[in-house]
Amino acid sequence: MPQEAPPTANPFILAADDPNALLALLNDNPSLATDQDSHGYSLVHAAASYNHLDLLRQLIHQFSVPVDLRDEDGETALFVVETLDAAKVLVEELDLDPKITNDEGQTAREKIESEGEFPDVARYLASLETTRTIENGNGNGHTNEAAVTGMTTDLPGGIQIRMGTMEEAEAEGLEPDPEFRRRIEELAARDDFQTPEGQAELRRLVEEAVLGQGGVVGEERNVRPRQE
Structure with missing residues (x-):
């Protein structure tokens, strides 16, 4: 039997901790797929950040969530990735434009480099934009x-x-x-x-x-x- 999500489950918590339960919730309530919290953080951001790549693909392909959803700072999911695999899925499979800039005029590569984290992701994005x-x-x-x-x-x-x-x-x-x-x-x-x-x-x-x-x-x- 398909896994059922608790009726009061928070989709953003499920996106981080239990992607299968989130998919069950979305199958019952597809409109939740495009939800964003009070800061504009979306399920696409969460799936990319936590490296749930199958969930990320299904959000875009099955539930038709725009891959370039932006949060309150104008940042797409590419700004929050922590793994090279997630960055490649967003750019190479899901066609997210790596040249998109946030409200401060930074690309995802520039922000990641400025924070000094995930150098393999920064190098990959640098190789694309140059x-x-x-x-x-x-x-x-x-x-x-x-x-x-x-x-x-x-x-x-x-x-x-x-x-x-x-x-x-x-x-x-x-x-x-x-x-x-x-x-x-x-x-x-x-x-x-x-x-x-x-x-x-x-x-x-x-x-x-x-x-x-x-x-x-x-x-x-x-x-x-x-x-x-």
């Missing part, structure tokens, strides 16, 4: 595309840098080289990524992707931010 799509026109009518992370230095001519996430690049039909993508993601996850040494390594990877096997790049350089 991803770049490099388009290299080689003068032969062929364009090489590669998704790279954190490109901040000047590159050889004939290059267009279009800002966007790895997911955006794939949605537009671009197919980054899997090996290059793997190397970039490994570099972005390193503790020294933002140091001069890490950025120098990034430049070497980008130049390798741009120049390829001694390929020729065009004479004109066009480096432009993507227009939103």
Whole structure:
């Protein structure tokens, strides 16, 4: 028999302590799925914070709760995650935009970094928000595309840098080289990524992707931010 939740159960407590009982409660009262407490804290926030990933998925898919619900500070569930798995489910499975900012203008990555907790989550979010799509026109009518992370230095001519996430690049039909993508993601996850040494390594990877096997790049350089 399905588990029944007590009639007076607090859904937010169940979201933290007993997700199965919460689902039983929601099946009886689906309208509770979008409830928020007096501070705007939602069941989506609770499920993400306590790493109840199946509950999180069902709230979005079965009960149609908006994944980008915000609390009184303008923060989505991504601001309260404590595990890498929860962050990936929100962003990669449930399509929560990691660029959303709270009322203080911080992204989830910026807030998590400022609090000095969950560095693996902060590094993951940093790798998403600093991803770049490099388009290299080689003068032969062929364009090489590669998704790279954190490109901040000047590159050889004939290059267009279009800002966007790895997911955006794939949605537009671009197919980054899997090996290059793997190397970039490994570099972005390193503790020294933002140091001069890490950025120098990034430049070497980008130049390798741009120049390829001694390929020729065009004479004109066009480096432009993507227009939103």
